[in-house]
Amino acid sequence: MFTSLVGGGRSKTRGMVLNLIRAAGTISRVELAASIGLTGPTITQVVRELMGEGLVVEVGRGASTGGKPPTLLQLNPPACYSVGVLFERNLCVVVLVDLAGRPVARTSFQGTALMPPDQALPVLASRVDGLLATSGVDRSRVLGVGLVSYGPQDRQAGVLLTPQPTDEWMGYPITQRLSEVLKLPVLLDNDAAAAAIGEYWLGAVEPGSVYGCIYMASGIGGGVVVAGDVYRGTSSNSVEIGHIAIDAVNGEECGCGNRGCLENYAGPSAVIRQAFTTGGLGQRLGLDPAGTDFLTGFGRIATAAGAGDPVARSLIEASARLLGTAAVTMTTLFDLDRVVLAGPSFTAAGSIYQSVIQEEVQRRSFARRLHPIEVVPSVNGSDAAAIGGAVLVLQSELTLLRLQR
Numbered sequence: 485m486f487t488s489l490v491g492g493g494r495s496k497t498r499g500m501v502l503n504l505i506r507a508a509g510t511i512s513r514v515e516l517a518a519s520i521g522l523t524g525p526t527i528t529q530v531v532r533e534l535m536g537e538g539l540v541v542e543v544g545r546g547a548s549t550g551g552k553p554p555t556l557l558q559l560n561p562p563a564c565y566s567v568g569v570l571f572e573r574n575l576c577v578v579v580l581v582d583l584a585g586r587p588v589a590r591t592s593f594q595g596t597a598l599m600p601p602d603q604a605l606p607v608l609a610s611r612v613d614g615l616l617a618t619s620g621v622d623r624s625r626v627l628g629v630g631l632v633s634y635g636p637q638d639r640q641a642g643v644l645l646t647p648q649p650t651d652e653w654m655g656y657p658i659t660q661r662l663s664e665v666l667k668l669p670v671l672l673d674n675d676a677a678a679a680a681i682g683e684y685w686l687g688a689v690e691p692g693s694v695y696g697c698i699y700m701a702s703g704i705g706g707g708v709v710v711a712g713d714v715y716r717g718t719s720s721n722s723v724e725i726g727h728i729a730i731d732a733v734n735g736e737e738c739g740c741g742n743r744g745c746l747e748n749y750a751g752p753s754a755v756i757r758q759a760f761t762t763g764g765l766g767q768r769l770g771l772d773p774a775g776t777d778f779l780t781g782f783g784r785i786a787t788a789a790g791a792g793d794p795v796a797r798s799l800i801e802a803s804a805r806l807l808g809t810a811a812v813t814m815t816t817l818f819d820l821d822r823v824v825l826a827g828p829s830f831t832a833a834g835s836i837y838q839s840v841i842q843e844e845v846q847r848r849s850f851a852r853r854l855h856p857i858e859v860v861p862s863v864n865g866s867d868a869a870a871i872g873g874a875v876l877v878l879q880s881e882l883t884l885l886r887l888q889r
């Protein structure tokens with residue numbers, strides 16, 4: 485039986501030490517003690533343990549401040565690994581990252597479409613097994629799998645709470661079953677929250693930053709990170725900006741229960757629909773009006789927009805303008821200093837989205853006169869969610885002392 489990766493509350497000292505070393509790159513024991521506010525002997529003891537487990541190594545000496553130059557510590561990236569899996573019907577991405585959160589192997593495939601879970605999970609598991617086998621990484625060094633997907637979801641129970649893509653998925657014990665097949669612990673998390681924390685882990689944001697992430701794949705999601713922790717809300721179904729109403733009066737009812745949701749106006753499937761009613765773009769690009777591969781169809785429109793097609797550009801700009809509204813809502817609610825754009829649907833026309841959203845945020849955010857709010861592409865690009873899933877496993881390990889394996 486594998487322990488859950490979700491939870492916490494045990495001594496956080498070890499996690500704090502590892503996290504500080506990770507964030508600093510290299511750091512001395514004295515600096516660690518000063519940063520955490522612990523005594524020298526306590527830090528020495530924790531570091532000895534971490535070095536004994538091979539997680540931390542000594543790497544030469546730093547600058548002297550009078551006496552003997554201090555020995556510097558850093559993480560040992562090949563000490564352990566984790567797997568991140570982005571799971572959605574149009575796209576699956578599997579990554580293997582080292583202790584520093586850097587991808588060392590990757591594979592992707594078109595998604596499991598309308599497969600029921602009993603068919604989809606073996607496909608997913610075989611891809612994970614295949615990647616581990618070809619990577620040359622010893623399986624005993626793999627801490628677990630971070631499976632990230634859309635919501636709503638029950639993160640603690642490891643189940644999706646939506647009948648998408650088929651009814652059988654509602655409440656299916658996805659983490660338990662995948663864990664049984666892979667013989668590794670599996671955690672479930674939100675794709676946008678994962679994409680958001682990945683930025684922090686890879687050092688793309690200041691440690692104290694309060695920033696948001698807009699994640700767009702076939703749907704639209706969001707995440708907020710406060711000084712290195714994902715804002716969870718009550719049940720980890722937070723910052724669902726794809727499902728804020730932009731036309732609460734006349735908008736159509738959405739599958740989520742709300743009315744006039746942003747996703748139904750600005751998301752990939754909506755833009756594809758608009759392409760068939762705007763200047764014959766859908767026909768011209770050879771899109772399938774009944775197709776369910778929204779990522780591919782949307783990608784063609786975004787590529788045409790980037791290449792200067794005026795109709796495609798007008799549709800992408802309209803979508804970006806609405807995402808700008810969502811970004812303003814996020815910054816107004818959370819007083820963010822940065823908005824990160826992540827996910828495969830920003831690949832082809834990311835620069836259009838970035839400039840339009842930046843303009844909206846600059847023009848309309850509540851705190852715009854107090855501090856800048858930067859809109860930037862994710863350092864992890866279209867793999868941000870999968871990498872973030874793997875990072876969440878590392879973060880769980882570091883916080884929970886050790887996984888019982």
Ligand SMILES: [Zn+2]
Pocket residue numbers: 726727728738739740741742743745
């Ligand atoms: Zn909705």
